[in-house]
Amino acid sequence: MTQTGRAAHFRENIVLYGALLANVGIAVAKFAASALTGSSSMLTEGVHSLVDSGNQLLLLYGQAKAKRPADAAHPFGYGRELYFWAFVVAILIFAVGAGVSVYEGWLHVEQPQPLRDPAVNYIVLGVAFLLEGMSWTIAVRAFGRERGSSSWWKSIRRSKDPAGFIVLFEDSAALVGLIVAAIGVWASHHFGDARLDGIASIAIGLVLGAVAVLLAREAKGLLIGESADRAIIETVWRLLDQRPEITAVNHIRTIHTAPDAVFVAISADFADELLMGRAESLIEEMEIAMKRAIPELTSIYIRPEKREDALVQPRWS
Known part of the structure; x- marks a missing residue:
């Protein structure tokens, strides 16, 4: 990859790289504070940051694999491989992040550890909140540019790029987890009960589990196959309606x-x-017009079919 190509790759994936750098540093600091x-x-927060770091690496790997050109075995390319790795990320968050958090929390509730000076925890949590906040801000700005005037939740449901909304979910969960961890550390010392720290760990695990379920649902829809946005379909309809040679779109x-x-x-x-000759040239003209109007259309199949013989689909079904 050339220097220009590497720079373009970094700009395209600045959300992932920003989150990766933040999470690696935060994970080291949290594990040191826990020790x-x-x-x-x-400890739970350290595992959380470590899992998030691995998730960013998996998404970067998935994006690299997804850009492979089409071949005989995969004539439409490898683009949906990114959706597979997004689903793997959701499983890891649930199995490793949430699972370890709940397990460690339960152990500390059952066998409370002696309380120590929490000053180190507060310092690490403060630094972690600052770094996570920076990563979250980058993710929010990047996703905000894509969503336009749509609501956040609607934009997430309609998004076809899992990397953006996964980092957004992860960073949001991380910020919530840091707040819960801080409350757990404070409460355990304030009330002199180390079990409260374990309860905070369980709460963090439940937050991660909820996020994992949401991400898995979104990734599953992409993996199975989702239709294009309504605006794209409407543009195709409009271009076809402009053709007097077409009497009906089935x-x-x-x-x-x-x-x-x-x-x-x-x-x-x-x-x-x-x-027949005119029909062939007409189809070619329509394909050129569609790709010019909608660059995302990489493959177009137009089938001439009598309306009475076709399975007619309502315009917005």
Whole structure:
């Protein structure tokens, strides 16, 4: 990869790289603080940051694999491999992040550790909150540019690029976890009960479990295959409606083969008097017009079909 290519790659993935650098540093600091103070919630937070670091590496790996060109075995490319790794990330958050957090918390509730000076914990939590906040701000700004005027939740549900919303979810969960950990450390010392630190660890695990379930649901939809946004489909309809040679559009079906690649299959009723040669050139003209209007359309299939013989699909079904 050239220097220009590396710079472009970094700009495209600044959210992932920012989160990776923050989480690696935070994980080291949390584990050190846990070793010095014996805090269960700090150990849990260290595992959380370590899992998040691995998740960013998996997403970067998935993006690299997804950019491989199409071949005979995968004629539509490897774009959806990113969705597979996004699903793996959700499983890791649930199994490792949430599982270890709840397990460690339960152990410290059952067998409380002697309390030690919490000053180190507070310092590490403060630094971690600052770094996580910076990563979260980068993720929010990047996702905000993509969502436009849509609501946050609607934009997440409609997003076809899991890297952006996964980092957003992870960083949000991390900030909540840091607040819970701080409350657990404070409460355990204030009330003189080390079990409260373990309860905080369990609470962090439950937060991670909820986030993992949400991410798994979104990743599953992408992995199975989701249609393109309504705006893309409407543009295709409009371009077809402008053609007097087409008497009716029977259906338009789309599916994302990558975050920025869409396959569209069209069934249309052509005018009976249209000659075969003209129909072939017309299809070519329509494909050129569609790709010019919608660069995400990487594969277009147009099938001439009589309306009475076709499975007609309502415009917004």
